[in-house]
Amino acid sequence: MQTDNRLFDDFVKFMNGAAGTVAGMAREAEGATRERAREWIGGLDFVARDEFEAVKAMAVAARDENDALKARLAALEAQLAAKPARAPKAAS
Numbered sequence: 001m002q003t004d005n006r007l008f009d010d011f012v013k014f015m016n017g018a019a020g021t022v023a024g025m026a027r028e029a030e031g032a033t034r035e036r037a038r039e040w041i042g043g044l045d046f047v048a049r050d051e052f053e054a055v056k057a058m059a060v061a062a063r064d065e066n067d068a069l070k071a072r073l074a075a076l077e078a079q080l081a082a083k084p085a086r087a088p089k090a091a092s
Contacts, residue, residue, distance in 0.1 A: 047055075
């Protein structure tokens, strides 16, 4: 339904413009807030996710290597325990 009321049309245009302006201000405020948060968090001692994952992978590899060395040491100690002890040589 079309209206011939010019005042009402002007009011609707004004409100549409105001809504667009408020939406733009909200987007700008959100962007500024995000940027400030990034700056603040960037100053703290946080690590990036990829750096954390790399260190985590190295820790897993080190743990696996440690377990392998423990098993090797246990096998060598078992071999050493199975050998008869040698008598010390007498000094002349």
